[in-house]
Amino acid sequence: MKTQITETDLTQMEQRKRAHLINSVGGFKSICLIGTVDLKGQTNLTIFSSIVHIGSNPPLISFIMRPDSVERHTLSNILDTGSYTINHLNEAIYKQAHQTSARYPKEVCEFDATGLSSEYKANCIAPFVKESNVQLELEFKQRIDLVINNTIMIIGEIKNIYIPDDCMQEDGFLDIEKAGTISCSGLDSYHLSKSLARLPYAKV
C-alpha cells in the first residue's frame, strides 16, 4: 500500500522535514567534493549532491548551489579563477566529506578542518582531493540564475580526468563502482552500490 503526500501536506509540513523529504524523492544522487581557490590562495572544499551531466561533446557538467549557504565561497572562487575540481567520494572519506558542509568561515580551509589532503596536478590552480579515486578538472563556462527560487546553476567543461588504472572498460564506460564511488540520498544518507547489469543499447 502507498501513502499519498499532497501539495497541502507539503505546504503545511515543518520546513526541515519537508527539506528531508523533497531531497529524498528525486532518487539517488551523485555526491562529490568541489575544490576551489581564491585569488589570495585560500582553498575551499565543499560537498555537493546536485551534479548532473549536460553533454558529452563538449564534455559539460553542471551543479546547483544556493546563494545563501556556505557554498558562496565556492561560487566566488569559481567566478574569480574560472577553475574548479570535482572529486568523487568513497567509503574511506565520506564522513570527512560530509563535515565540509559545516558553515566554516572563509578563512578556514576545509582541508585542514576535515583532515582531507589537497593535491595539485598539471596547471590546475584549484586543489584536488588526494584521497578521491575519480577526479575531474573543470573550466567554468556559464552561470545561469534560476529566478524561480534564486538558486544558481554552474556549467563547466571537463579539462582533465584522473581515474584508477583498471576502471575504464574498452567502450569508454568508467566502472565507478569498482573505483569505490558512493552515492547519497536525501540530505545525509550515503550508499555503496551493487551492480545489477549493463544493458545493451535499446532498439525498437
Added chain:
Amino acid sequence: MKTQITETDLTQMEQRKRAHLINSVGGFKSICLIGTVDLKGQTNLTIFSSIVHIGSNPPLISFIMRPDSVERHTLSNILDTGSYTINHLNEAIYKQAHQTSARYPKEVCEFDATGLSSEYKANCIAPFVKESNVQLELEFKQRIDLVINNTIMIIGEIKNIYIPDDCMQEDGFLDIEKAGTISCSGLDSYHLSKSLARLPYAKV
C-alpha cells in the same frame, strides 16, 4: 596509480566512447521513468538519468533533455499539458524501463511496447507507472534552453508524492533504498544500493 585523460584525449576519442566515459564521470545518477500524455490521449514513457533537486520550498525538480532524441515526445507533451509524472525504477522493472529509450515512433505507446502498466491517480492526466514504488506528480514550471549545447532544462513543481507506507522516517527522510529504488551510472549500468549511514547535520 591513476590514468590521466586529457582534453586532447577527449577531443580525439571516438564519439560513442566519449559518451560512455563522460556519462560515467559525474558519479551515480537518479534514474526514473517520466510519463506524459498528448492532447489526443496518446501516452508516452521515457527513461531519464538527469533528474536533479532544485529546491524544497517550493518543491522543485529538474531534468535535462536533448531536443534531437526520442525524448521530444516528452517535451511536447509537457509543454502541451503542463503535467508529467516521475517514477522511480526498481530491480523488477529496470530492463523494461531501459527499453523505453528505444526510438519508438510517436504512435507507439511505450507502456504497451515494454509491458509496464499505466496507472491514473487523483486528477493527474499524465500516467504513472504502476510497478514503480515511488511516484511523483509534477506541474511544469519553466523551460530553460541551455544554448551552450542546445539541451533543454525542464523545471517542475511536485504536486503529489506516492510512497510505500513504511519508508518515510520521522524526520521526513524517505528511505528509497527500502523502497527498492535503484541508481544508474554511465549510459546503461544499473545498481542496487547498500546503506553506509545517515550522518548528523555538520557543525563547525
